[in-house]
Amino acid sequence: MKQPRENPVAPTSRWMAAARARETEREDRLFSDPLAASLAGDEGFGWLEQMESPYGGATGPGMYAVVRTRYFDDFLLEACERSGAEQVVLLAAGLDTRAFRLEWPSGVKLFELDLPEVLGHKEAIIKEARATPNCERHLVSADLQRDDWPDALEGCGYDPEKPSVWLIEGLLFYLTRRSVRELLDKVGTLSGPGERLGLDLMNWNMMFSPVAWTQMNALARRGAKGRFGTNVPEEFLADHGWKATAVQFGDADANYGRLPTAPAPRPIPGVPRSFFVTAARL
Secondary structure (H helix, E strand, C coil): CCCCCCCCCCCHHHHHHHHHHHHHCCCCCCCCCCCHHHHHHHHHHHHHHHHHHHHCCCCCHHHHHHHHHHHHHHHHHHHHHCCCCCEEEEECCCCCCHHHHCCCCCCCEEEEEECHHHHHHHHHHHHHHCCCCCCEEEEEECCCCCCCHHHHHHHCCCCCCCCEEEEECCCHHHCCHHHHHHHHHHHHHCCCCCCEEEEEEECCHHHHCHHHHHHHHHHHHCCCCCCCCCCCHHHHHHCCCEEEEEEECCCHHHCCCCCCCCCCCCCCCCCCCEEEEEEEEC
């Protein structure tokens, strides 16, 4: 019997884990992720090296993953500690280990939703490490491109009536525009006024600028082609019922002293950009 092919986007979580592992070894680390090296494996470190080779490792994809991780760490904790979110939903959670490495307020429930093969790979390593989560953790095996994932989430204990915060990290770039819109609409139906959402987005120039060709081609060769981008993230989120704020990777609020120069101001056209977006439900 022919075995099903792995979703080509799923392995991208391994080189993200490799970037977190490398950051953990730094004395001035922005976070600590003791599980990351095992989760990345040789494949993750090999892919990270390939992705970073054109950039010399200084400000390339690995640094993007590190800064993004810390940025959304702070966002999620703030939403729970100050905004009262009782539920944290990580869509396309990949090899995320926030349940284990962050200090969550008492009573927080964290839901990790991803494909069964992704969660299975992660669980085997976590069990071997005998790691213990710092919150009530729920695994939700589901495909975000199927219509039934909200049912799977609620079946694992998610309560739409309780305040929540959502994170969609490292996913939307790989989806079609239609799939992105459908996903955001489903998140909206499960969210109440004032609830929070975090996500990262690329602009269209990221896919077509010569500056980014090496990275885009490397992803495409592995079957993880970029498909979605927007130059106006605030407007795009507003169309789906969210009041959003976007910062660029490398801005003062999304830098942590790791990038030597700030990104080009947004009014300058034709520049590839990465956005970290936080939003509240209207």
